[in-house]
Amino acid sequence: MAINVQGLQGRWNQLKGEVKKQWGQLTDDDLNWSGGNIDHLVGRIQQRTGESRENIEKYFDRLMSEGSSTVSKAVEQVGSYAQDMSHRLRDHYGDVAEQAREGYYQAREYVGQAPMQWVAVAFGVGLLAGMLMGGSFSHQQQSRSRFWS
Structure with a gap:
């Protein structure tokens, strides 16, 4: 043997x-x-x-x-676990995709009902974001100019 x-x-x-x-x-x-x-x-x-x-x-x-x-046996168990998790993720992906789709349709409906209000909201958000970015950019420029002076 x-x-x-x-x-x-x-x-x-x-x-x-x-x-x-x-x-x-x-x-x-x-x-x-x-x-x-x-x-x-x-x-x-x-x-x-x-x-x-x-x-x-x-x-x-x-x-x-x-x-x-x-x-x-350990390798087989790990493979089985991975396959199970893959199936669970695939199942939940469908749920998440469906929720995103529903959210999109609801948003479209709200905007369609009062488009001017939503344009104003979008404008306000854009303005606020621009001010925040501009302030941040201005602060960075001042810091750099002090560093190089």
């Missing part, structure tokens, strides 16, 4: 606790694995526990597949 050495090595710090749960007599020194020598690690576990090499390899394979299925 071939152990996925690269996958095991990449997750070894996470899996070490699970191996200790399985075989409580193992120490951190027993599980110190460097250089990617899986045979040495399995041999050390076999020697300390009396477990067969085949059982140790099966256990490692099971650990790796459980971890992979956990990651797959």
Whole structure:
């Protein structure tokens, strides 16, 4: 049976606790694995526990597949959540668009009923905005002239 050495090595710090749960007599020194020598690690576990090499390899394979299925489940859940949010946003977009459309039609109706009043309101808003912008612009010009003087 071939152990996925690269996958095991990449997750070894996470899996070490699970191996200790399985075989409580193992120490951190027993599980110190460097250089990617899986045979040495399995041999050390076999020697300390009396477990067969085949059982140790099966256990490692099971650990790796459980971890992979956990990651797959998480990815699947995130995808499902994103899809659900997409549907909700799409549903609410229709509501917002409908409200904007209704607001537009109401505004058109109000302006149509009293166009001169709305022209006066628009003129007043424009005048006020112009005065605010002009005052702001004038203040900026004065600040710059004082800076350069």
